[in-house]
Amino acid sequence: MTQANDGGHRYGATALTATAIFAFMLALNHWMPLHRDDYDYLMVWKTGVPIASLSDVLSSAMQHYLLHGGRMVTVFCLDLFLWLGKPLFDAANALMFLALSVLVMMHARRSAALTRTPGLLALAALLLWLSLPHFGEVAVWKSGSTVYLWSAVPAFLFLLPYNLTLKALGDRQRARHAWAILPMFLLGILAGWSIENLAVTVTLLALGCTLYARRHGAFAPWMLTGAVGALAGLIGLVAAPGNYVRYDAQGADKGILIHLGNQIAGQGEMLLYLLPVLLLIYTAYRLCQRRLSGLPVERDGSLILYARKKHVAAFDKGGITAASAVLWSLLLLLTVSYFTGGWVAAAIRDTVIAGVLTPLGQTRPKTIFLFTNVMNGFEEMAIYWLVILLCYHRMKALLGLTKASIRDAAQQVSWCEVLRASPAARYAACLIGLGLCNNLVMIAAPTFPGRATFSSTAMCVAALLALLNDPSVRSEFSPRAGRLLRTAAFLLLAYTGAAALLLTHEMGIEDAARIAQIEAARARGETVVHFPRIENTRRALRHVYYEDWDNGVTKDGAMEYFGLTDIEVPPHRPQ
Structure with missing residues (x-):
């Protein structure tokens, strides 16, 4: 009876935790306006024609593949949900962050059980919130989240069966699962056709796990088909004609020193965001x-x-x-x-x-x-x-x-x-x-911004959770130290979460007023609009991502989408 009550308590706590994570992210997504590249992706790529059907979505993804880059799967998702409407996109984006939190927890525990450790799920979401570089850009903004968040979810899901198989191998268990052959092949394609550094890492891991399992007598056919699917997806990603067009524009005249400098800057920024994670890992080690x-x-x-x-x-x-x-x-x-x-x-x-x-x-x-x-x-x-x-x-x-x-x-x-x-x-x-190593793959890329460390950051978060999930490690933390950590976590979440919600809501109101002004001007036959500058640039540790409309990306895309000839914003007033 006690075990049943304990199981019910854990189930209820897990459901409550998941609901809170989803609701918070849904509110943040709801208030986050479309801007920058979102306007370009509202149209069939490089045609100026608004997407109005599923065939337009497919056509736009193919155009992007030929002219700009190989991330066809994420572009398809972005175009599809922009066409379906922002409310549905908001819910899907919130669900994706919840899914990533769950998957990071599962990788940390090396178990697919969902309801046994609700506290670990809450901690996974909190650490991802605090540690993912430029959170608003990679997990809330539509064009950014589909590239980074929506790539990480299928990749982490794809790698989970391999992780569990290696764990079972250590426990001297065997599981063939013949029914998983086709699903793992298809999921492998999605994982491999994601974002460049993660795609290479996923493919090599799948191949390595397959060879390791075969050597130890635990080979299952789905492991090979999954690895083949990941390799096929990786080929589709890197062989895109648009990659060469983009590299010619961004990578010309950049020698090895520039690439090494990009690595230092990108890895350094990741470590700064990972400060609480790294300090806790160091503490656990000591x-x-x-x-x-x-x-x-x-x-x-x-x-x-x-x-x-x-x-x-x-x-x-x-x-x-x-x-x-x-x-x-x-x-x-x-x-x-x-x-x-x-x-x-x-x-x-x-x-x-x-x-x-x-x-x-x-x-x-x-x-x-x-x-x-x-x-x-x-x-x-x-x-x-x-x-x-x-x-x-x-x-x-x-x-x-x-x-x-x-x-x-x-x-x-x-x-x-x-x-x-x-x-x-x-x-x-x-x-x-x-x-x-996942970051080092990006040494061949012409640029390596901090946001590109998204998947590596999630791996480091999983590393800390794996330590804290171990009873022998967890028991070393005294009750007072545990209370201190819980209090600090609550205060950091309250501060950053409240600030992000308030600032995003403010940006949403400002942006909605601009859209209304554009619609009123177009109704009068005018093609030039004048916007007051948004002076509040606080971003709550980069959890809020919004740039004024004088930047070329938002301005050019919005002008083409709304049929304007100019958008004027006063110059920034120096403080």
Whole structure:
């Protein structure tokens, strides 16, 4: 009876968690207006003709394949749902994010069970929300989400049976599943025909898992057909004539140093967004190392002795240290600046332009614009990092992870010993390595923006969840440290979630007024419209993505779609 009640509780908690994730994302999508590339995709590619039928959707996807790039599957989904209407697109996009959260949880647990760990599902969604670079651009904006979010979901779904098979192999189980031969082939095509770096990773993983299973007597036909499907999809992706057209436009005269620089910038940006994930992974590693060393642990005011006690190390009781004082001072300074015009970010911006970019001759308008765009979000991101670092500093004190205890444990237990002793640590290390290799695939690309690390970030999130799902790792976190983490997670979600909803709602109202103005002008026979500039550019840690209509993409696409000859927006007023 108790087990039945516990199962029902977990089922209800899972349903409630999934509903909350879906509802939040639905609200965010509902208020997110169409802009930028969305207008181009509302029309049959490069024809100026609005999509009005399923045949137009197919024709547009083919035109895009021939003229712009190989991502035909994602373009088809984008064109299809833009034609079906924004409300349906909003719901589908919210469902996709929920699906990704579920799949990341399943990969972390290496189990397809859905209702056993509702807390892990909530944590997966929260970490994806905090860690995915440029969240508004890759998971809410229609043209961006279909490229990144909608590519990751079929890819992670496709890889799940391979992951479960390798797990079953370790448990000495065998499963053939002959019925999965055709579905895995078709799903492999979708996974391979996604986005370039993820498609290569998926194909190589499927082939590698197939060969490994065959070597260990666990081969199943669906593994081979899935790998063949992924390879077919990858060929369809990279062989598109439009890829060569696009590369000629973007990749000309870019040597190996530019490609390496792109890798450093893209990987670096991913690591900055992954700060809370990486700190928790590092903490889990140090806790495992200390447990294996057998050193005594003092946490939450209690002394816990492990069986293999060797000697007693000195423990810090916590309190205000020089490091925490500096962090608190910076946090106060940046918070005051953020709410009084952003004068700290402006000072840093002007200093770098005058002292670094100008002497180097990097003063082209586009360079200055891109750097200014980065600095516009500097303070809110810095405040976010400082809050995380302060929480981390406090958590270390609660767990007794002092410099002395870390040093003593590291002297007795190497990282290799941690990996040998902990299957969860080995699996997490494989996921992190896989994410980094997934990014390295992009070294051949002419550009590598932070948003392209989407799938690698999701792999790193799965790595942390795999560690926290392990009882031996989870038990190392004290009750007070657990409460601190839950409180910090709630506050970060409340702050970023509320800000994203409010700002997106504001952008939606502003954009709706512009669409109404366009429709009124066209009804009067006018082809020129004048819009006031949107001055509020806060983006809630990039969870809000919207650019004013003076940018060439939105302006040109909207002019063609609405039949305008010009859209005028006043120039930006410097602060």
